[in-house]
Amino acid sequence: MGWLSRPATETQITHGRRLWLYAVAVLVMAFLVLPTLIVVPMSFSGSQYLEFPPREWSLRWYRTYLASPEWMQATWTSLKAGVLTMLVATPLGTLAAYGLFTARVGLGRLVFALLVTPIIVPVILVGIGVFYAYVQLKLVNTLAGIVLAHAMLAVPIVLMIVTAALKSHDMSQEMVARSLGASRLRAFLLVTLPQIRFSVATSAVLAFLTSFDEVIVALFVSGGPNSTLTRSMFNALRDQIDPTIAAISTIMILVSSLLLAVAQTVGQPRRPAVK
Amino acid sequence: MSERPNEAGLRRDALLERLALFGLGSPALLLVLVAMVLPVGWLFWLSFLGDDGTFSLEHYQRMLAEPSYRRTFATTFQVSFLTTAICILLGYPLAYVLAQLPQRIANLCMIGVLLPFWTSLLVRTYAWLVLLQRQGLINQWGIELGLWSEPLTLVHNLNGTLIGMVHIMLPFLILPVYASMRAIDRDFIKAAANLGAGPVAAFWKVFLPLSLPGLFGGALIVFILCLGFYVTPAVLGGGRVIMVSNRIATDIELFFNWGAASALGVVLLALTLLLLWGASRIVRLDRVLGAGH
């Protein structure tokens, strides 16, 4: 193979002498990608235990999942919490991003820093803090409580993504719109928002996933009929390896990928038909 | 006409506009204040309350005195340090190869690197649990290939915790390292080669130093995020790996000891902020901070 003796970089080292490096890279990539994906075929196993590759294929564990009122209840709670979190965090984060970006005042940086702290503060601290506060406010085990905490965790993500989008957006377009007779609000809605919709859609999906995938806060403040899916999964994981969870995991992977794909297509700028 | 016409009115307009724009951020600010700053502030307060309800440092004193707390902190640092070290060993070569690939192929590979970002932490932890158990795939294959004869204990201990955490933290290391490598001007390497540096010398003397800021920033972020881990040690550690977060949860769930839990939390937060402050002086944090943990 002539490829191996060709120089790989400016230092004239050949590909052949760097094969070990490529092997390491491939192995690390495999380490990153495969473990998550291997759950998918395993979830279609027909036997009592998880196998790879499954000796007989079946939808047994999906049926178990769908037939279980507890799992259904938890799934429903997680979906509601996720959607509500998205509906709260996306507008709040977008508004804050726009306000802080256009105001350009010194205090804005401080507020921005404060708004991103939820990513930095260890989640366990938020979990017990919120739990303690909710006990006083009687919000423990309520959907409102979960949504409040999860929206708080999602706001920084929306804020950062939308701010980044505004930074790369040509804001003079908004000025043009205003000179042409649009109020600030209309200029934003008619000109800026349609162009950053990809980022807003992405941030909305991530806000949903922040709630849908969140474990620690849910452990403390969700429970009873308002247990989230993650809480139920976590508790099941500590007991034994229930193959039902493989089915749920597969569904969760599917939901995440699907949502991100939707965000991509919703927000992607239309390609010109002819060039 | 006055010397400064409309001055007062213009000043008021400017103030109002600023307030209005600022006001757009206030709902989000309110949310973060109510759902985070207040509760965490409350914990801060609790940590300084003794059992009799007066100001006291007893929770902090106990933390210093009791060996079990010291063990918890030692475990936390040990796990965080090992995770960071393994992430560097695995992540740096991958980022190096990715940075030299054509942009299109590299972008495609980045999807793989980012895949863990959009799959649930719990799903990934579960996957490792399945793979690493005694009858799991890894042991099965290891024995079939003759690598080892008896099933190894890969999970419910430090090994499992480390494997799971490295898997979660790797993207956080790879992203900044990759970005800093992409930014390195190829001409430096060419110049080094022209000046007679061999591949090894060119790497150690030129490329590595130039990629260090990204590596250092990424490693710090990984380390900081590791300090606050809860789910992975709880599930893959099987109760044998007790990090600060796990200890806090136990203090609350089993002993209802809010003072002790809060004090631990305050120390954890202080450590995090201290390291973050250090990191912020080296790298731009908004680039490396992504999803939660």
Place this chain on the structure above:
Amino acid sequence: MARGAALPITIRQVTKTYGRIHALDHVDLDIQSGEFLTLLGPSGSGKTTLLMVLAGFTRPDHGSLRFGEDEVIRRPPHKRDVGMVFQNYALFPHMDVAGNVGFPLRLRGVPRAEAERRIEAALDLVQLGGYGGRRVDQLSGGQRQRVALARAIVFEPRILLMDEPLSALDKQLRERMQIELRRLHDRLGMTTVYVTHDQREALTMSDRIAVIQGGGIMQLDTPRRIYEQPANRFVAEFIGESSFLPVERDGAGFRYGAHILRIAAPPPEADGHLLMVRPERLRLVAADEPGEDNHFPATVEDVVYQGDSVLVQAVLADGIRIAVRTAPTADAVPVEGAAVTLALSPADTVVIADR
């Protein structure tokens, strides 16, 4: 397109400071109804800030701004009814050409049929008839420029503001667009304020030019007066090429060295004065040529052939270098080292303020 009534603009005491820097320093300016006025100045002079004040995007510290009789200084941009063309065009990429041009009509609730008619009329006016369905990224730079212009005039504003609209175009296209813009202005008759740092563009297009420097207006005059009678050294240097000779007051007049200057126009009052010499106004003559012209003996140092002209660098008796531009006809071109006499007619002998 209907010819809208133009409005005069009155600017009084407009001041804008950023920290300790005066971007605009007590600016007074009267722009006449239907006039094409250019704000000309180097970058950082305050010309764009002044335009942004007119548009409403920059809020001054104090000042008064009237469109016609109306005080508008505190009016937000969208209520000023001012058409504006930006340097980077800022077309909306998520709309087609008709969507862009129709945007101001849509905001004003113009019925669809009428809007379509007016969009087409505006596009015709900028010679883009039939381009309504095109996507913005399918247009060339010049076409984008025209769309931006159509969008700014389709709602028949009585004032049109332009911020270096041609700076992104190549030289040929830029020169063609200058003529076109001016023609369009004459046809629509709206008051136009145009910002540029390109002196040739300003000279070509404007009724009047306001030369701006350091947040203030250095000179406000017609292009011809700005070029021929600059108020001071800054204006003279910024517009066109020139050499400066030190002069001294001599009774009522001025002298350069021992030579008493013959001057047609009386110079302005100032502390110090300079003789401004435009290279193309100097002639190479025989030393003993009779007439009213001022004569300066000099030695040729350098001759540069530039195609349409020849640029001669000469040194005067006191060592000052002076540039002369002359026709490239063979007999008129001197050789290096030759002693020559430079003549300047009294009308071209312009004594200006040093500062």
